[in-house]
Amino acid sequence: MSRELFKFKGGVHPPEHKSESNTRPIAVAPIPNFLVIPVRQHIGNPAKPLVHVGQSVLKGQMIAAADGYISAAVHAPTSGVISDINLQAVPHVSGLPDLCITLVTDGLEQWIDHGPIDYLALPPAALRMQLRDMGLAGLGGAVFPSAVKLDPGAAHTCPTLIINGGECEPWITCDEMLMRERADDILQGVAVMRHLLDSTEVLVGIEDNKPEALAAMQAAAAKLDFKVEIVAVPAIYPGGGAKQLIQTLTGQEVPSGKLSTDIGIQVFNVGTAYALARAVHHGEPLISRLVTVTGHVLRPQNFEVLIGTPMHTLITHAGDRHGTTGVLMGGPMMGMPMPDLKVPVVKATNCILVKSRELFPALPKALPCIRCTRCADVCPAELQPQELFRFAKAGDFGRAQEYHLFDCIECGCCSYVCPSHIPLVDFYRYAKSEIWANEKEKRAADLARERHEFRQFRLEREKKEKAEKLAAKTQAKRAELTTAPAGGAVASEADAKKALIAAALARAQAKKVEATPKNTDSLSAETQREIEEIEVRRAKIRELAHQPLETEEKPK
Amino acid sequence: MPAPFILDRSSVTQVMAWVLAALLPGVAAYVWVFGPGILVTLSLATVTALAAEAAMLKARGYPAKPFLTDLSAIVTAWLLALSLPSLAPWWLIITGTVFAIVVAKHLYGGLGQNIFNPAMVGYAVLIVSFPVQMTQWSGPVELTPSSLSFAQSATVIFGGEFPKAVLDAVTMATPLDTLRTGLLQQLTIDEIMPKSIFGHYGGTGFEWLAAAFLIGGLLLWALRIISWQVPLAFLAGIWLAAGFLHFFDAGRFGAPWFHLFAPSVMLGAFFIATDPVSGATTPRGKLIFGFGAGLLTIVIRTWGGFPDGVAFAILLMNLCVPLIDQYTQPRIYGGAGKEPRA
Numbered sequence: 029m030s031r032e033l034f035k036f037k038g039g040v041h042p043p044e045h046k047s048e049s050n051t052r053p054i055a056v057a058p059i060p061n062f063l064v065i066p067v068r069q070h071i072g073n074p075a076k077p078l079v080h081v082g083q084s085v086l087k088g089q090m091i092a093a094a095d096g097y098i099s100a101a102v103h104a105p106t107s108g109v110i111s112d113i114n115l116q117a118v119p120h121v122s123g124l125p126d127l128c129i130t131l132v133t134d135g136l137e138q139w140i141d142h143g144p145i146d147y148l149a150l151p152p153a154a155l156r157m158q159l160r161d162m163g164l165a166g167l168g169g170a171v172f173p174s175a176v177k178l179d180p181g182a183a184h185t186c187p188t189l190i191i192n193g194g195e196c197e198p199w200i201t202c203d204e205m206l207m208r209e210r211a212d213d214i215l216q217g218v219a220v221m222r223h224l225l226d227s228t229e230v231l232v233g234i235e236d237n238k239p240e241a242l243a244a245m246q247a248a249a250a251k252l253d254f255k256v257e258i259v260a261v262p263a264i265y266p267g268g269g270a271k272q273l274i275q276t277l278t279g280q281e282v283p284s285g286k287l288s289t290d291i292g293i294q295v296f297n298v299g300t301a302y303a304l305a306r307a308v309h310h311g312e313p314l315i316s317r318l319v320t321v322t323g324h325v326l327r328p329q330n331f332e333v334l335i336g337t338p339m340h341t342l343i344t345h346a347g348d349r350h351g352t353t354g355v356l357m358g359g360p361m362m363g364m365p366m367p368d369l370k371v372p373v374v375k376a377t378n379c380i381l382v383k384s385r386e387l388f389p390a391l392p393k394a395l396p397c398i399r400c401t402r403c404a405d406v407c408p409a410e411l412q413p414q415e416l417f418r419f420a421k422a423g424d425f426g427r428a429q430e431y432h433l434f435d436c437i438e439c440g441c442c443s444y445v446c447p448s449h450i451p452l453v454d455f456y457r458y459a460k461s462e463i464w465a466n467e468k469e470k471r472a473a474d475l476a477r478e479r480h481e482f483r484q485f486r487l488e489r490e491k492k493e494k495a496e497k498l499a500a501k502t503q504a505k506r507a508e509l510t511t512a513p514a515g516g517a518v519a520s521e522a523d524a525k526k527a528l529i530a531a532a533l534a535r536a537q538a539k540k541v542e543a544t545p546k547n548t549d550s551l552s553a554e555t556q557r558e559i560e561e562i563e564v565r566r567a568k569i570r571e572l573a574h575q576p577l578e579t580e581e582k583p584k
Numbered sequence: 585m586p587a588p589f590i591l592d593r594s595s596v597t598q599v600m601a602w603v604l605a606a607l608l609p610g611v612a613a614y615v616w617v618f619g620p621g622i623l624v625t626l627s628l629a630t631v632t633a634l635a636a637e638a639a640m641l642k643a644r645g646y647p648a649k650p651f652l653t654d655l656s657a658i659v660t661a662w663l664l665a666l667s668l669p670s671l672a673p674w675w676l677i678i679t680g681t682v683f684a685i686v687v688a689k690h691l692y693g694g695l696g697q698n699i700f701n702p703a704m705v706g707y708a709v710l711i712v713s714f715p716v717q718m719t720q721w722s723g724p725v726e727l728t729p730s731s732l733s734f735a736q737s738a739t740v741i742f743g744g745e746f747p748k749a750v751l752d753a754v755t756m757a758t759p760l761d762t763l764r765t766g767l768l769q770q771l772t773i774d775e776i777m778p779k780s781i782f783g784h785y786g787g788t789g790f791e792w793l794a795a796a797f798l799i800g801g802l803l804l805w806a807l808r809i810i811s812w813q814v815p816l817a818f819l820a821g822i823w824l825a826a827g828f829l830h831f832f833d834a835g836r837f838g839a840p841w842f843h844l845f846a847p848s849v850m851l852g853a854f855f856i857a858t859d860p861v862s863g864a865t866t867p868r869g870k871l872i873f874g875f876g877a878g879l880l881t882i883v884i885r886t887w888g889g890f891p892d893g894v895a896f897a898i899l900l901m902n903l904c905v906p907l908i909d910q911y912t913q914p915r916i917y918g919g920a921g922k923e924p925r926a
Contacts, residue, residue, distance in 0.1 A: 360587070412865065444591055445594060447594040
């Protein structure tokens, strides 16, 4: 009963390096003295802190609440005292500090009250809210809030549910070890996903270089009361990419610019399914995850790590060695270099890869592109990377977009095979960020122009209204003078005064309404979010700008 | 440094080295058919190319080492040398090589920037400027009463004292030249072809050289250094155009197999039209590029002013590359209009 598999175009076969870390069982990492927990660990709005410095918190207690629909809460990974809420270095490509909550651990591991959720009894929307408040986000790397992905939308159903156990990146084995050791839990989570998405078909794609994981998952699937198909897929990078796995398993392509749910398919990482099982069946929010610590360390291994654990403590635990040349979060194909080892493990941290000169020799200098199109041969998005490179380099971002720059998944296959050793992906990221920046600028300019035009219009209208009112008033006065009897003058004078005051009040009210900028009323949710993000950043910048003042010595 | 942090072991040097290696069967066949003179030509072209490359890099302020060791200049030198007549004088070799490297490559921006294939620019300049010297081919060893040794070849190439009678005894018109001259004399194909210069498919000896280039080209394809589209489309263009003409008037137009088995065609199809820098990049574009070059080759051979047309055909198609690439962009993943494939 083997399933017909489909082949996606492109891909490469980098050395796997899985055996370094998958020969030791999962171990629980020790609790560090303090945890640094960023409030932004997922796509969407950062969570809003709920705690204050000095407050004691219990394990599993929500310390920052989800903010809006696309967001997720953040919890205390263990019990202790909040010691700081400030900007700290986080594992992010930008290298910019972000708001973090520092928790001094007490080692007592005192849990907050928690218990299983009867997910079948809850209305789906309520269950999703609860999952959002338990901080669930995709653990495959993109950390998209799971509650959002578990919403089948208007169709009310998502026929095909794919569980991604591909793990095609070299060196990383956390998904593999999770499947080998905790297959039953993963499938318990899958049951919840299947319930929420109303899926009729459940497929688990696992690369065929993980026979133990395949066997464990097959054994676990046999125990279920619904059908889960465990499928061995060919090991090729990036076969574990969501779009590539969908194509391998179903032969379908996700249309450019659309979501997989548009073709009735949703994909979750095995780690996310596991976290969901812990949340629903045990009431545990997402406070830890599996992290592969490998590369240039004495004992490469997978650890169950509390979110917020500083990376250097894990490297020390796995046995640090001399000759370290850097540390990556993620794998060698898509990972990012860590500027500082104090940065914490976050929900997106699947691997800490320690580099050495032997394992990762310095990359040779780049030569000019010779248009050999090896990059196009291996591109799983079927782009023409050599053309994108040319446009990006020339700053011709419009052409780059026409050549589908935004369909690039940044898998790095092109750079991997380039005989001229050009860091192609870097050029695409640069082009994308330039385009985003330009668009933001354009939007801001449009907004400013609209505001200006509206002000002109308002001034014009006010002038006209004033003139009309004045004319009406003189007319009325004139009429009054000519027609009103002298006797009623006193009473009507008081009335007139009252009426004038009322009118003035009304005018003031009207002005107030006008004064609030009209063009913020009908903003799209996206723009609204953007504005909020900008506000957050501005607040941060303001905060930063004020810091030196506070620490400056006051004149005596 | 951003991701990825690992590379496979390919390099420009490796690509170029394979191209040179794939030319070795051709070089061996050349020596066997026309004598060792080609080795002198190759060496002279190589030294000239490297010197010109180094000088241009220095003039342009580029580091010498990465570009001299990428072997691209040597590939250009060899491709030009293998296109030249076996007894081309030294100054012809140097002029062509210098023009290829200095003008066609570096004045257009160096490695990866040239819109024309440098070797073919060098060849075109020579055949336009020095048509007589460009026909100084020694006849295939099996057809000439005597042949030249390595030292004798060197003496001829470097313009030393050499008895003209001996030289006349070893030089011969090429098959394509013979065909062209014959046709101009109002002879029919049937009257021209029995001459000994014509072999089984192409010219005597020349067809072996063509076969050797074909073997080298297949090696490059097996190594995935070249794709199948350009050579196949190029050969198909030659075969169909020649076949079409031959079908309508076999008396005035050479047979398709004869056209196909010229060394210039095999060298062009597998080594020159496949030059990634000056060729089309998209799969469909490569087909159009190759087919167009094949078609033009026959058009130039038949109605043009020169016996062979491979160089001009490829240069003309080089001109069209930006247009071809722009209009043959393939469908992307998730783009409109394709069924799932197994």
